[in-house]
Amino acid sequence: MANKKQDKHLEGIEQATKDMLFGQSTANGGRYAYLNGGGAKFNEFIRNNENYPSFWKEGEILSEHGQAMATEMRDVEHAVIVGPGSAFAEKEFHVIKHLPNLKKVTFIDIAEKFNQAARQTMTDMKAELAAKNVSVTAITGPFQDIDKKVTDRWAKDYKKNLVMCVGSLITNIEKLAKDSYPETETQSALRDIFRLAANDGYAIIGYNALEKQSTLQKAYANAYLAEFMLNAWHFMLLNSPDIRIEDINGNPLDKNDRAVINDLFAYEMDDPKFDPQTRNYAHIIKAKKSFRVYAKDDSVQDGSFEEICKDIEAGFSFTMINSYQASTSIVNTQVNNLSKTSKFYEAKEMLARGKENIYLHSFRITPKAPAQP
Numbered sequence: 589m590a591n592k593k594q595d596k597h598l599e600g601i602e603q604a605t606k607d608m609l610f611g612q613s614t615a616n617g618g619r620y621a622y623l624n625g626g627g628a629k630f631n632e633f634i635r636n637n638e639n640y641p642s643f644w645k646e647g648e649i650l651s652e653h654g655q656a657m658a659t660e661m662r663d664v665e666h667a668v669i670v671g672p673g674s675a676f677a678e679k680e681f682h683v684i685k686h687l688p689n690l691k692k693v694t695f696i697d698i699a700e701k702f703n704q705a706a707r708q709t710m711t712d713m714k715a716e717l718a719a720k721n722v723s724v725t726a727i728t729g730p731f732q733d734i735d736k737k738v739t740d741r742w743a744k745d746y747k748k749n750l751v752m753c754v755g756s757l758i759t760n761i762e763k764l765a766k767d768s769y770p771e772t773e774t775q776s777a778l779r780d781i782f783r784l785a786a787n788d789g790y791a792i793i794g795y796n797a798l799e800k801q802s803t804l805q806k807a808y809a810n811a812y813l814a815e816f817m818l819n820a821w822h823f824m825l826l827n828s829p830d831i832r833i834e835d836i837n838g839n840p841l842d843k844n845d846r847a848v849i850n851d852l853f854a855y856e857m858d859d860p861k862f863d864p865q866t867r868n869y870a871h872i873i874k875a876k877k878s879f880r881v882y883a884k885d886d887s888v889q890d891g892s893f894e895e896i897c898k899d900i901e902a903g904f905s906f907t908m909i910n911s912y913q914a915s916t917s918i919v920n921t922q923v924n925n926l927s928k929t930s931k932f933y934e935a936k937e938m939l940a941r942g943k944e945n946i947y948l949h950s951f952r953i954t955p956k957a958p959a960q961p
């Protein structure tokens with residue numbers, strides 16, 4: 589029987605797969621990429637690539653400044669870690685461990701394994717915590733879906749909340765921008781993150797602001813990342829029962845077989861892919877051979893099953909995931925806009941700590957006085 593919890597994580601997967609093959613305006617492979625063992629593959633990538641600055645430089649900034657950050661935010665009682673991934677011990681923990689008044693840590697990740705690993709770090713490193721009675725909990729699911737009841741409870745229970753979202757999660761925006769950086773989407777991601785500070789506390793966001801093609805190429809044109817992307821693409825096809833593939837002679841190909849996927853597709857490593865206009869480094873998958881794809885025709889209204897079909901030429905490509913490169917000024921502009929438009933809080937920059945264009949940007953979030961009738 590289908591597993592309900594797993595099913596929720598797979599919502600929209602067949603549509604996303606179809607969009608990628610039949611023409612797309614989004615790159616939503618990121619939602620599924622950490623499932624199906626993808627988390628372990630991402631972990632291999634970050635640790636085996638000395639040129640991936642988001643892991644190494646963020647880790648350095650947090651280990652060097654974690655204590656200072658905790659001092660700036662010493663009144664925090666509750667920390668919410670969004671998307672801890674496999675790097676919590678090397679990243680956010682450097683701040684968490686020094687918070688003297690910490691009572692609770694909540695992890696939020698779409699991959700349960702990452703939540704478990706982060707909880708384990710809290711147990712293993714208990715002796716290093718400045719605050720002695722810290723309880724730990726985890727929510728498996730997207731941070732965008734956290735219920736207001738939950739944040740209302742945090743607002744009641746804790747004097748100050750800290751939300752941390754590092755590793756450039758806020759810049760994996762799904763919209764494929766055509767002309768300029770997708771500011772609306774960044775603002776919306778920031779709004780979803782800031783909401784978790786329950787109107788009173790702090791936020792720390794970690795992101796890249798890399799603009800040099802060669803630096804980005806070194807970070808991303810990597811065999812471990814290729815394996816992460818192809819594993820994710822295979823998983824998307826596996827979970828798309830109404831999509832089928834034939835070779836150019838009309839022979840069915842088994843898309844569930846990873847060897848078939850490897851034969852048909854490759855993660856693009858050779859062409860430069862950073863677009864300075866949109867500031868996007870697009871992670872592209874390319875067809876190595878021509879083939880034919882069939883999918884369910886959703887325009888048929890009478891409930892019968894009809895198919896649409898497309899011939900895919902060798903060289904056809906689509907975007908799996910976007911890595912937008914933000915900047916401190918883009919983020920500041922969006923945060924100032926949020927402050928103006930929010931009824932509940934004001935967010936003010938505290939400090940942007942940077943190393944080689946990787947930033948840990950911190951903000952203070954204070955409640956707005958309720959509007960007078």
Ligand SMILES: C[S@@+](CC[C@H](N)C(=O)[O-])C[C@H]1O[C@@H](n2cnc3c(N)ncnc32)[C@H](O)[C@@H]1O
Pocket residue numbers: 618619622634642643670671672673674675679696697698699702729730731732754755756757
């Ligand atoms: C780019 S990685 C960053 C991981 C880690 N913080 C680091 O710095 O290495 C993204 C992480 O966020 C998780 N994730 C992706 N989308 C998410 C979402 N909408 N809500 C919560 N977690 C998400 C993934 O499972 C993964 O652990």
